[in-house]
Amino acid sequence: MMKEPKTIDITSRIQSEETFVLYGYAPICANCQIAERMLDIVSEMKGVSYTSMNLNYHKDLIETYEIRSAPALLLFREGKLVREVYAFQSVPHLTEVFDEFLVDE
Template identity: 85%
Template structure:
């Protein structure tokens, strides 16, 4: 995981990287803490990294990608949002999400 502080940096990475994984949370959100633990497990299993942001500081991103709630997992390919996940459900569910996302990108 990598924390970003500036929206412009994140936007630049979304546009420049083949695949980009963005996890948005709110600090007081208990579900966000659980979701991030699940995401950490899956990222360790699958060998990918993601960028984590406090949604309170990224109004432009929230509006541009119409983020509906926290936690939010936004999956980008070639600068386009290809999938959003708001209900993390389980480690198995997230693993399947990333199987689809990572395989499609190859």
């Protein structure tokens, strides 16, 4: 099991990296497990890495970015939140989301 990243480390990466993908989940959320499987497939296809965070430990980030539910996919560019995805729907849908996100690089 991976160690939970600290809020300060996530915030630092959001601010310092050109693009940053953050996946928020809740351990007891069945939809989150399915969403992460889809995200794994798409991130591997697109060669994009992401950081996972257990939303139970990041109240400050939930408030700052107004995260409404789990699962949550937050896409950042140059320190700014550019897109949020709460309904993962399908692998093709997530592929389109990443295609749009990566085109703007």
